[in-house]
Amino acid sequence: MSITELAKEPMVLTDPMLPTWFRVQSVRRETHDTFTLELAGPNDGGEFSFAPGQFNMLYAFGVGEVPISISGNPVTTDPLVHTIRAVGAVTRAMQKLKRGDLIGVRGPFGSAWPVMDAVGRDVVIVTGGIGLAPLRPAFYHILAHRNDYNRVVLLYGARTRDDILYRDELKQWRGELDLEVEVTVDSSVGRWRGNVGVVTKLIPRAGFDPENTTALICGPEVMMRFTIQDLLNRGVEKKNVYVSMERNMKCAVGFCGHCQFGSKFICRDGPVFRFSDIEDIFGIREL
Amino acid sequence: MSSCDTKRPSRVIDRNALDDLLGTLRSRGYTVIGPRICDQAIVYDEIQTTDDLPVGWTDEQDAGSYRLKKRGDDALFGYVLGPHSWKKYLFPSAQRLWQVTRDGEDISLSPEGGEEVNRAFIAVRACELHAMAIQAKVFIGSEFVDPTYHVRSKNAFTLAVNCGQAGKTCFCASMNTGPRVDGGFDLALTEVLDGARHEFLVEVGSEIGAEVLGTVDSREARLEDQHTVDDIVANTVAQMGRSVDTADIGDLLKRNHANAKWDEIAERCLSCANCTMVCPTCFCSTVEDVTDLSGNHAERWRRWDSCFTMDFSYIAGGQVRSSTKSRYRQWMTHKLGTWHDQFGASGCVGCGRCITWCPVAIDITEEVAAIRRTEVEDATEPLKRGA
């Protein structure tokens, strides 16, 4: 009986590996490879509370389960929204889902963007590619509480014009007088008269007070590295820079070991990290 | 239990009584599992009586080598550890997590983890008790609890054994995990084999342990029996083949991520994952999703995985740890270093299995010493522009 003292302690025995079934309400094509699912919970549109930055494990029947950030509005929480880029077996299976189909959901998991800590400050969001999806809930939160923040800047880089996510919303946000929204593309093929170049190019021009800025970054790791460097160069403090990390995950609850990042488990301690907490391991290759 | 008093054997039993004790466990519904010989190695499997144990056998181990040898006496526990560890029962190498059936609009999910067999683990060594406690922290020590692990560990009975000898690859003494069992057992034995005398000194670690012991013939332990345990354990410590200097070990490994030693190890390491399979604390797993032909019945399985496999760190675009160097570094730094940050203890208990079962004789104790000898200043790679 006494293998470990732990086993004797009372604990909650709900199996964290069991999915709940959600029904697909709508599938919207965002780009040629990216789509947004709106999902209704088992209790007909039951609320799904989450904090901006958190993710779910989504299960495609018989194919597999993958971590996907929640990209909907944390204020309304219904339906549950995920934006997914089809890159492999599971995400391609999800791309084929139709209205009425079932999808398994576990979550929400992980840490959140510090939207409360950023109150009273400038907020600078820098994202690349699908990285806009996990940041959209933070942006929604800020919009819903616009008076709580100073200047709000969103810098977004996509590969090409056709890879721009949430195009209509971006246009709408860009039209607001108290938001600075800039979009850039890596390469301009076809009709594009906007910014061309990596997203970091937008940083020097953006209007924010570095000393009073909280920066939220999500994108490919190299993009995050250079973004951090440029923000620090402008005088933003390390402790006010946040990044969302990505690693292979098989469980999201600290059992499977796949997402280890130094002494962190990205599923539990992340995915959102304060840069100063991971600074010493962030640059280490193949960690 | 009073805390400062070291536990002492209170009773003494003989081999017949030990057989009776196994009988009691069986009659109480336990499946009794202990060491036995299979394919020229000592493994854990179901046993009926003490005859099933590797009676009179011992093991000779060294880096990359293992063989069984006759002892010339009738010792029941005169060997150390084989390739199996108890995680095989507590965290099975393949386990169905759930199954689901889809029928038109309906979907029904059946979780696993119904009634589990209760198991009695026989001849659990000190390092293994530590390993179990360490692995339990992963599965039942955080806000998320693996219910099947919980049931298995809660329902297990542990009959521990103090090691009467150490193998050449053992280094539990330096890891503070043995060779004397120091808690976490129901009953603990010390085998005494001295000429015609063949007895087992018994320490009681739990109420159920006391109950089970109460069902068999035993005599009161004398003061000299207690000294006997001390002598046997001291002798085992003196034989210990290897050791690790654990001073500052976590930081040592973390600040040496760029040490050239990792490249040298990588030249030998086959990335075969043997070390992670035999390690009693390694807990990494993957999941596998399968469907039947109709496509309406699906199952999810969990299987042991290893940080040495290529796929382990795959994310779109490639592996995070594509080199063998980075995988070995991850394994060893985790075991001896970052494990402390995550779970408040070392992930290595010094059982030596990874050394014995490495096909190319890579030795974690030697490698950590080599890192220490060749300590370099932190060399975080500079940011390169241009991506």
Ligand SMILES: Cc1cc2nc3c(=O)[nH]c(=O)nc-3n(C[C@H](O)[C@H](O)[C@H](O)COP(=O)(O)OP(=O)(O)OC[C@H]3O[C@@H](n4cnc5c(N)ncnc54)[C@H](O)[C@@H]3O)c2cc1C
């Ligand atoms: C915290 C977190 C949040 C994420 N949020 C989103 C999101 O909002 N939208 C989105 O499109 N993608 C997101 N991803 C990435 C997404 O999980 C992968 O694209 C997905 O796992 C690919 O699975 P696949 O089977 O389709 O691809 P395959 O390439 O066939 O995958 C093979 C295996 O590698 C794993 N894998 C592959 N790429 C990744 C990756 N980038 N990250 C983690 N595991 C990976 C898969 O889980 C699978 O086990 C997120 C990843 C993490 C860790």
Ligand code: SF4
């Ligand atoms: S790392 Fe090696 S010596 Fe340490 S517990 Fe694991 S198998 Fe045993």
Ligand code: SF4
């Ligand atoms: S250290 Fe040895 S056992 Fe471990 S992966 Fe390398 S070759 Fe295999």
